[in-house]
Amino acid sequence: MKRILLVAFLASLFQKAHTQVVLNAESGNRNIDAANCWVFGGVTYTNASTRISGNWSMQTGQASTMSPTAFWIKSPWVRNLGSQLSIKLRLSAANGTTRGIYVSYIPVNKQNTSNYEGSINPFYTYAWPSINTNIVELTISIPTEIQNSQEPVKFLISFIGTGGNSRIIADDFIIPGTYAADPANGCIPNNVITDTDGDGVADNDDDFPNDPTRAFRNFSPAANTFGTFAYEDLWPALGDYDFNDLVVDYQMEYATNADNLMVDLKIKLYIRAIGASIPSGFGISFDNISASSVASVTGMRLFDGYINIAANGLEAGHDNVVIIPFDNAIKCVNWGSQPTFNTTPGYQPGTSDTITITILFNQPVPVARIQIGGQEPAVTTKSVVGPPTVTVNPFMIKGKIRGQEIHLPGMPPTALANTQLFGTIDDDTNPGQGRYYVTKNNLPWAIHLPVKFDYPTEKTDILKAYKKLADWAQSNGELFTDWYLNLPGYRDDKHLF
Incomplete structure (x- = not known):
């Protein structure tokens, strides 16, 4: 238990002090990364031979649905974004008709004081050209309207597919930006300025x-x-x-x-x-x-x-x-x-x-x-x-x-x-x-x-x-x-x- 807490503390320090926000599953425990404000839907951690790098990777359930809300990962709040994010992917088995991902961003909505999330904005789609177990390394351009912004943003990756029972493995999700979440306060954006009426003047x-x-x-x-x-x-x-x-x-x-x-x-x-x-x-x-x-x-x-x-x-x-x-x-x-x-x-x-x-x-x-x-x-x-x-x-x-x-x-x-x-x-x-x-x-x-x-x-x-x-x-x-x-x-x- 002491080792787990120490890993969580060091991971938190790394994410908040550097200009990259990284999810690589190396904590070996999804709850540790969730404490740092990552959110998972139908995604677990695996150390099976299908992992991509290191000792652990992330794994979806059987990705045979086109619903973007079945299997997904949502990042913490990030600001001061660079121009490109990256992620590594592979399939657990070479079966199924289609497999792919959607990538979206979620801007801050200061009027939504429950979680400060605005609407979901899809901006990138990837589909496997052929069903195999090769590792895919994606470099994805971040929309220019959110690059370098002081306003916090989240990223959402949805995993989709049809046919078969192969799972999608993900690893080394790297976001170029500054960690901007507050784990001690429900993972809302830190230093957020609440502006209920949206006129540019903070409520206080x-x-x-x-x-x-x-x-x-x-x-x-x-x-x-x-x-x-x-x-x-x-x-x-x-x-x-x-x-x-x-x-x-x-x-x-x-x-x-x-x-x-x-x-x-x-x-x-x-x-x-x-x-x-x-x-x-x-x-x-x-x-x-x-x-x-x-x-x-x-x-x-x-x-x-x-x-x-x-x-x-x-x-x-x-x-x-x-x-x-x-x-x-x-x-x-x-x-x-x-x-x-x-x-x-x-x-x-x-x-x-x-x-x-x-x-x-x-x-x-x-x-x-x-x-x-x-x-x-x-x-x-x-x-x-x-x-x-x-x-x-x-x-x-x-x-x-x-x-x-x-x-x-x-x-x-x-x-x-x-x-x-x-x-x-x-x-x-x-x-x-x-x-x-x-x-x-x-x-x-x-x-x-x-x-x-x-x-x-x-x-x-x-x-x-x-x-x-x-x-x-x-x-x-x-x-x-x-x-x-x-x-x-x-x-x-x-x-x-």
Whole structure:
């Protein structure tokens, strides 16, 4: 018994360490080779005088059937295949009408987690030209489609014949390749990457392991995190400059496929404050995504009839993607008895439903990062990092007048904006210079933050609440990029809601 185990161990070492996988029956015990993941059907070991070489050979039963499933040998998994395999054959007796073999390969099927075997692919046939007991040495070309592949493959030899009772003897079956089976784990391929949906992404990396069209979940600003858009609605005048006329928290979740293409996008919005009596709508322009790439948009809250919607749910009149999640913020919240919605202290806060917009793309969109306005918030993504950037351009619609758009600083309007308001009152927009929605001192009318924003109370100038905001704006965003944080000397909490 010790000798048998030692032989099995040495055979295993040889097969796994060299670039040939060999079956020559010299273990003298079929169970030893079966432990190394060879599989036999109607084949035994023989040391009779009919053996081919060494002390032992393999032998079929009486090979008088054309069924390829009566007598056969199946190899372990092998990868990094060379160009030719070889085998030696002979007949035990010179009788019978026909004798021959079929040789097939079985590719890995990662969806078949029971044994990982794919379909059987025959590629070689040999028939004895005359029935005799001479030794036949075959050199068989391996199909080019599986040569040098890192994907594991098995080989299947079926022994067939008609008439007589002669058996087929086989020996020295040599496969040029690397042993790729795991005897300790049911002889499945070693280092196998399970990919149930076949999209090229391993299940343990795939957020959608059963969906070949989706692979990764991505978030902006991050998973379990909401950012904020805040607006002053009296543009082009500064007004009270309290930046609480519309405060909307957001989170974007988008699915990308194995090729780093966005296939859908979900936008969650929560209206946190409405410090204005003027009804406001809210839109989002994806400036560099074509409208034709969108199959459908759902989830909008549209009440007042001034938004024209195309058949796919986008706002009509744009070459790029523009969605209007809601056209009247007041009708999307439970206002309660407070004079303004969550901007006047001392009242029971109102509540809002989470609005979820879902965009399905019929032409997947390349995406490596989300850029909101001129800022790039932290993005949680498993996708490949690199170009291109998807530019998100959110805007407020003032007073249910579609052309009155208020955007983040530096961001252009949509095709439906009233550009006659540019350069009036306090606005210093100059499209020729790429300058939009800022005063002469670079003060904005809209703010984006990748975190929830502590906004000012009603009628409180934001510059009183946030001491470094003016420095940040006037430096064109170079100084005090952390102006909104609760740091010493940065803000006055008595002015915050």
